Amino acid sequence: MSTEAKQSTKKKKKDAPKLLRGFKDTMPEDQKYWEFVLSAVYKAARDYGFSYIETPVLEESRLFERSVGETSDIVSKELFRFNLPTPEDSDEVGVEVALRPEGTASVMRAYLEHGMINQPQPVKVWYWMSMFRYERPQAGRYRQHNQFGFEILGDTTPLIDAQLIIMVYSLYRSLGLDVVIPINSMGDPDCRPGYLNALSEFLGTKSKLLCEDCRKRAKKNPLRVLDCKQETCHEAVADAPQILDFLCEPCKDHFVSVLEYLDELDVPYALSPHLARGLDYYTRTTFEVYIKKNDQEEGGKLHAIGGGGRYDGLAENIGGREVPGTGMAAGIERIILALKENNIPVPSIHKRDIFIAQLGNEAKRKALRLFEEMRGRGWSVAESFSKDGLSAQLERANKLGVQFTLILGQKEILDGTVIIRDMSSGIQEEVNYTKLFTELEKRLAQPTVAKVLLDEQNPEEQEADMEDAGEEETTHKSEPQLFEDHNHGKEVDTD
Numbered sequence: 001m002s003t004e005a006k007q008s009t010k011k012k013k014k015d016a017p018k019l020l021r022g023f024k025d026t027m028p029e030d031q032k033y034w035e036f037v038l039s040a041v042y043k044a045a046r047d048y049g050f051s052y053i054e055t056p057v058l059e060e061s062r063l064f065e066r067s068v069g070e071t072s073d074i075v076s077k078e079l080f081r082f083n084l085p086t087p088e089d090s091d092e093v094g095v096e097v098a099l100r101p102e103g104t105a106s107v108m109r110a111y112l113e114h115g116m117i118n119q120p121q122p123v124k125v126w127y128w129m130s131m132f133r134y135e136r137p138q139a140g141r142y143r144q145h146n147q148f149g150f151e152i153l154g155d156t157t158p159l160i161d162a163q164l165i166i167m168v169y170s171l172y173r174s175l176g177l178d179v180v181i182p183i184n185s186m187g188d189p190d191c192r193p194g195y196l197n198a199l200s201e202f203l204g205t206k207s208k209l210l211c212e213d214c215r216k217r218a219k220k221n222p223l224r225v226l227d228c229k230q231e232t233c234h235e236a237v238a239d240a241p242q243i244l245d246f247l248c249e250p251c252k253d254h255f256v257s258v259l260e261y262l263d264e265l266d267v268p269y270a271l272s273p274h275l276a277r278g279l280d281y282y283t284r285t286t287f288e289v290y291i292k293k294n295d296q297e298e299g300g301k302l303h304a305i306g307g308g309g310r311y312d313g314l315a316e317n318i319g320g321r322e323v324p325g326t327g328m329a330a331g332i333e334r335i336i337l338a339l340k341e342n343n344i345p346v347p348s349i350h351k352r353d354i355f356i357a358q359l360g361n362e363a364k365r366k367a368l369r370l371f372e373e374m375r376g377r378g379w380s381v382a383e384s385f386s387k388d389g390l391s392a393q394l395e396r397a398n399k400l401g402v403q404f405t406l407i408l409g410q411k412e413i414l415d416g417t418v419i420i421r422d423m424s425s426g427i428q429e430e431v432n433y434t435k436l437f438t439e440l441e442k443r444l445a446q447p448t449v450a451k452v453l454l455d456e457q458n459p460e461e462q463e464a465d466m467e468d469a470g471e472e473e474t475t476h477k478s479e480p481q482l483f484e485d486h487n488h489g490k491e492v493d494t495d
């Protein structure tokens, strides 16, 4: 390489494009965590009757200004906003847009624009979307993060708020996370102004202790002082008036009912009279979710792994008719961090029963076909076709924790046979290729094909099979559980 070319390569290497600050690559080794969380969210969505919705990444900035609030940190400091270019042959003015910082406002916009008011109410939707906030990056706080969320639109009853919290609690429990749920009420437009006056008055006496932003917030939007991230502001508002003392009768009744429903199911909430959340659209119920143990250990500084509440005025604020709503969203990266920090075992996504090893070109071809055939019949099968040596392939099979490896070499191709190797004992046996599937079914603890057929049977037939199995039935019976714990009966990755 010439000196000039070397210098150019060196220069390119030096100023190679890098990952932006506050952004994060999701790497393959984390896939099992993503799948684990997604499958729990899917299950909750199915169990509680939510349908999937996805809105565009870009929205008019006005949507968030009118919902999340112009004085909120999310809109005043953290919105990624820019003007769309004006088309050359048009008089249109470039619209000011923003990368969505949260999902609730967009979901409500979609509900209004698609006339979902005409569907049976409430409309229950869930999402799994990237959000963008130009925040100061730190562990667990990213400029692009992912949230799953559940929104229930068109219903005002406290039972709906309580059931949402019950669902959320059960979802975290199914992930193996022990959580606590701080809860509060934000009142409504009738009673909140009285509270805001009292809060403003109080903040006036603490002005010197507040950060510069909070001194401004105290005048424009005093609630936002309650969720300031600065330690000094936290301390300054410790004795601030509590909204619960200002609630009107309907808001009080609503809140008491929510708590009674939660008590009914022993959901571990914690009354949190200064919980204001960082978004302006909340009315009545608000809550967050924290990891229980670490929260206490670290003096409550841990990030929330979820939050939500009721937003009965949001639809009108963005120019729609009156549509009540309640919902929640959770930061997926933060949940994954919590799973790792708490050493929660997560099922391996690469667990397979059978590995196919091949030696030689003919065997490769046959192995390729065998892999497709087995996969098509529902077998859980793995391969490493890019490797040629047997020991490298067996090493891979061991790593995947398979029970059996099928070995196909030149000799086996000629004889019409295949070797079945039991990976725990190392015992190998040659079987006729035509009898391979029957042999494997016999050997596998849970014959995959038979299991698939059983799964397809109707419940009566399955019950009859269970009765035939005699003892089996009693072994598998267990007490009904209200909040299912994680990993019951699941394979767990031990690496």
Ligand code: HAM
Binding pocket: 101, 102, 103, 104, 133, 135, 140, 141, 142, 143, 144, 145, 146, 147, 149, 150, 151, 278, 279, 304, 305, 306, 307, 308, 309, 310, 311, 326, 327, 328, 329, 330, 331, 332, 333, 334
């Ligand atoms: P939020 O509390 O702003 O609420 O965000 C929801 C969750 O997203 C947080 O509890 C946290 O786990 C995660 N999160 C927020 N910001 C970041 C960040 N910068 N990096 C990593 N994770 C983050 C909302 O967004 C509301 N839309 C929730 C809602 C739905 N309320 C009613 N319905």
